[in-house]
Each structure stands twice: as C-alpha cells, then as structure tokens.
Amino acid sequence: MSSTGVPSEVVVVGIGADGFESLPASSRSLVLEAAVLWGGSRHLSLVPAVPGQVRVPWPSPLSDGLPSLLREYAGRPVVALASGDPLVSGIASTLLDLGAPVRVVPAVSSVALARARMGWSFESCAVVTVVGRLVARVLRECAPGQRVLVLSSDASTPDALASLLASSGWGASRLTVLGDLGSSSESSVSGVASSWSETSPALNVIALEVAGNGLASWAPGLPDDAFENDGQLTKRDLRASALARLMPAPGQLLWDVGAGAGSVGIEWMRSRPTCRTIAIESDPERAARIARNASALGVPDLQVVEGRAPAALSGLESPDAIFIGGGATREGVLDTCLAALRPGGRLVVHGVTLETEALLAQAYADHGGELTRVGVETTAPVGTFTGWTPARAVTQWAWGRAEN
Template identity: 85%
Template sequence: MRVTIASAVVSATGVPTEVVVVGIGADGWASLPSSSRDLVLGASVLWGGSRHLSLVPSVPGQERVPWPSPLAASLPGLLSEYAGRPVVALASGDPLVSGIATTLLDLGAPVRVVPAVSSVALARARMGWSAESCEVVSLVGRPIERLVLHLAPSRWILVLSSDASTPAAVASLLTSSGWGSSRLTVLGDLGSRSESSTSGVASSWSAESPALNVIAIEVAGNGLASWAPGLPDDAYEHDGQLTKRDLRASALARLMPAPGQLLWDVGAGAGSVGIEWMRAHSTCRTLAIESDPARAARIARNAHALGVPDLHVVEGRAPSALADLEAPDAIFVGGGATREGVLDTCLKVLKPGGRLVVHGVTLETETVLAKAYAKHGGELTRIGVETAAPVGTFTGWAPARAVTQWALSGTPSS
C-alpha cells in the first residue's frame, strides 16, 4: 500500500463567487443578530444541515440545499455545481471551530465567516474555565485515540464530541489508559432551552448523553503522560525490533520534530521513532515504512494506543516503497541502510534544511555509514548503553549491542 498525503483543492473557477458562513446557536433563529438574519433571509441559495435549515423561517423562492453525504467527498462537486453564484451556509456556533468554514477554506473556496458564540466558549463559561487554563480537542470525525496525547494529571480538557456515543467512549478510553479517576461533565445542547449537564467519574460512567454535547474532563490518574522522547520500551508492543529508549531519545534529538513537519520512519519495526515524532506536537506527521505485514499491523496498534492514530503505515520495502511519497522534512532509517538505493533515495528527497538519522548495528552497516559520513559530513556517533542487572548475588553492568548513528542536518555536501 502506498500513501500520499495531500489536500484536495478545487479550481478557483469552479466555486461560488462567495460562501458566507453564518454561525447559528442551538437556540436557533431567536439568538441571531439582525445582520445575520438579513444574510439568511436575503440568500438565493442556502446550504446547511437539515437541523440548521429547520431553525430558520422559510423564504419564498429560496433554494435550500442540505449538506451532501458523505460531506468531505461531496463538497467539491457541490462547489462546482454552484460556481459563480453567491451562497449562504449555516453552521453551528463558530464555523471555524471544528466547523464547515475550515473545510471550505481548505478546498480553496472564497469564504466569509459570520460567527456566533461557539460551543467551546459556552462550555468554558459553564465550567468557569478560562481559555488559558484548558485545551480543546476535537473528536468530530476523528479517531478517539487522539485524546490520549493530551492527557496528564490535573489538566482540563474540552472535547468536541461526534455524537451521543462519544462520552461513553471517552470514559472507556480514559479508564483503559490509566485515567479512570478523571471527572467528566457532559454539557448537552449548549445555549438551548434543553441545555443539560451530567457529571461523573470515567471508571463508573453509565449516563446517556444527548447528540450535541461537549465533554469537560478534569484529568486524574496514573496513565502515561510525557511528550519527551524516550518512552519506556514496555509502552510498545514489539517483537524485539524496537529502537530502545536511550537510542530513540538520541535519534529524536537530532531529528528535531517541529509543528506540521513530516517524518519518514524507514524500516519502522515497532514504529517507536515515528510515534514519538508525532507525540512531540499534534500537527507532526509520520509515514512509517515497513515491509513485514505483522509489524506493519503492530505499528498501527502502537500508534493508536499512544495517541497518534493518524500515523500512516506504508507496507513495502525501501527503496521501492518510497517512490511517490510526499517529500519529508526528516528521515529516520532504523533498518535496511545497506540495501542498495535506500540512502541515496533518502538524501535525494529530503527537503532543504531536512534532517536524516540512520542507525546501524552490523559491521556492514557501519561501513556504509562511515562512507556516507566521509562524503556528506554530519555527525557520526557510536552509542553504547549499559544497564544494571543481577550478577549472582551482586549487581553488574549488562551492555547492550553498540549502535552506530549517522546524523545529517541540512543539505548534504557533494
């Protein structure tokens, strides 16, 4: 399987002249200011969800178009269908908070946003939490495991739910990951006459929730909570093909994760380097290239368990599996460096200012890395790690196999 990460952008000529996205609260038409009402009543074309469209009065001659399903795949066609025409679209609260305005902007549509009070603002008000004191995590159409990355003792988190099932799923996830003593408050139908609030502890959560809800989490427990590189080895499911924590920390220090950047984890094994690259920041991305199907499946399981379910696994053998992938900002080669074409391909595709780290444990790999160092420069390091272990009734040092590490930053010299 080959994966290319890219965003779909429609042609600027195949979109409406403008899409005015008007935010509307759960209390509907009554809460809209006159300026927003005028936009809705004066629109010749009105888009929105069926619920949103039902909240506004009918207008003779107005064309009303419910959002198509599936929404993401159908939006480019909808934009093209109304090319050259002005459109008004309805959205919940602030359309730029996990909303349709963001999606339309990503597609290249000309968008003007008229926001209402967001569910996030209402939730903070109900909880008495300042914007600086809490974090917002959207699970709308996203894997629930994304939440794991943000969990730490005493943190306050607002979760934007997908539907009524999200609170129970969040409670289960918190419990299974060591945060079962966290307190949950499910705020339903915020801003409406039917607004509700239900609280409880994650480990004993059994309450039913409304379809529209925001979850406030007061995190408590003893789960894994670190963004630093070098998680314990037993945090990973593996078959021995694992970059151990001290070596992992050394590699990531040289790979230098940065927001929005992409890593290739070549010969990924258990996926630990790529996973911890993504744990460094919620916008970091990884393509994990692994030829063994069992290990590829294991990488995906590890990524979900450690809070980065959006990691992409490319099942195949380098260098052929690297063809047509998005150019990376950094590359880690944990296996396969002696295979012809692997290092050459990595050096060729690396973006300007990119970083490359390669590990080797055999004499053959060490020879390859020594030649690469002599040709391109960088940093060549031999790392030996010893850990205390029983020696009879005493304690001695047990050495692990030494690893040769070649690290290159910036454009390689010829």
C-alpha cells in the same frame, strides 16, 4: 483545488443552539438575502422560508461530496450555515482546505460555552476534536490534573471515552457531559470514567478532568515497555537521541522507514498535536502492531504503509524529516530518502552492523552532517552483586538539507 472551480465567495455564518432568531440582524440579513444557502438539514430548517432561495443540504459523506458541490456552484456567491464558530472543528476549516474563498461570521463556539460553564480559563485547558475521528486522540493530552475539552461526534462519544480512559490507567478521571449548549434544553451530567453509566444527548461537549496513573509524557524517550514489540524497537535512549536530531516541529511530516514497532514515528506525533507520521514497514504483523501502538499512545492518525523501501516510498508526500531504523543498506533506500527531503529537512539513520556503519561513514564523507557512535550500559545482576551490561553500540548519522 483551483479557485476557478469554487464559488466566488462562501460566507459561513455561525448559528447557536438557540436558533436563527438569536443571530444579530447583520447575520440574519446575510442568510435571508442569500441566493444559495448551504447547511445541515437541522440548520436549514431553522431559517424562515425565502421565495426563490436555493437551499442545499450538505452531501453525505461530506468529504466525498463537497468538492463536487463546490464545482457545481463555481463562480457564484454562497452563504453556508454552521454551528457556533465554524472554525472550531467546523465546515469553514474544511472549505478552506479545499481552496474555497471563505469569509466567516462566527457565533459563540461550543468551546467558549463549555469553558464558561466549567469556569475554565482559555489557557488552563486543551481542546481535542473527535468529530469524525478516533476517540483515542484524547490519550495524547492525558496527564494528572490536565483539563481537556473534547468535541464529541455524537451521543456515543462519552461512553467510548470513559471506556478508553478506564482501560488506559485514567479511570479516576471525571467527565462532565455538557449537552445542547446555548439552547433551552441545555444539560450537564458528571461522573467518573471507571463507573460511567450516564446517557448523553447527541450534541455534547465533554469536559474532562484527568486523574490516574496512565502514561503521561511529551518528552522523547518513553519507556520501552510502552510499546508492544517483538524486539524490533528503537530503545528509549537511542530514540531520544534520534528525535533530538529530527527536531519535530508543528505541522511537519516524518517518514519512519523500517518502522518496526513505530516508536520513533509515534513519539514524533506525540511531541505536537499537528505533527504527522507515515510509518513504512514491510512485515504485515509489525505494520498491524504499529497501528495498535499508535492508538494506545494517543496518535491513531499515524499512517502505516505496508511495503518495502525504496519502492514503498514512491508517491508519498515529501517529508520534513526521515528516520531510517532498518534497511539502510538495501539498494536505493538511502539515496531515495536523501532526494525526498524537503528543503530544511532532517535525516537520521541508525545502524548496528559493520555494513551499515561503513555505509554511514561514506555518507558522512560525501555529505557531512554528524556521525555519532552511541553506547548504552544498564545495570544487571552479577551473581549477588550488580554490574554493567552494555547494549549493542549504534552508529547514528544525522544530516540536514539546506534551505533553498
């Protein structure tokens, strides 16, 4: 969004659960002297009446209505109210993403209050927001002994999280639901996920102490049986090899082309919370399976595009990395992927047929990079003895685009 279509400044003032009077004098002055005040209905009701002040509640749904609201007040200064620290899963982050000139005046965040109540240091816990998002995002952070603060959507989040943990091998985890933090009605209730039956307030943060035997690893190469699949799966040793060359980095986007079970794209996202994947798969059943695998493994925000490359690649956001696990010999697929990569991007292609191997050998001759043939053998019974069983060899071509 152009800066000409937004207010001249949006000052976002954080307000705690203890209300307007708890704000420092400087913050109260900003709010009371504002010509235009935005905020949720609850926050707006906390502020004393000001003659002539225009008060505008956030539109619903927010994501659809906010751009129009910004345009309506283009060129004018605005003050907005938000809970706690507006940059902790808050409205200030959304406004910044939309190109608004934002100045933040924070109050104490719910995260800071939750850590204080639990006695958890900053470096000893992770934070996951499920505000307006799928609760399955918490699964990525689960490992024995891990501490996680979960920012809830509403009163139903603790029940949903407890059920998810119990069904994912983490039923022994302890949940402490901290309600209305910083207010006179602050509450705390604890229990174990597998037997959770508590009632939670609408405003809550969940302090999660993870215990159990669920899947816990951020290293590439999860066990093959972690993925629901019909045989179209990049096996763990080859997956680890591909990801080592794709080199996931924070905030970067992967195209997983011919995604099959989605394993490479899922592990790309598991490597860092901000990594993103678009999985392209032409088979409807496999596309649905990818989404199920992504949710089960803690990355439900993975985007699935049902379609056949190269046509299905048209209009997608340019990627930082591309993995082609199937369909490389289809006309236009490799050329389209090579052209789509951002500067500094990485491409990895796997092939098991002579035709794909010939294509990759020619690509290596034309562009350079790294051409590797990977063979993996695993043990299996041979009568009453044990012997080696070779898997089908895979040719792997890895290439990187130079930085501009």
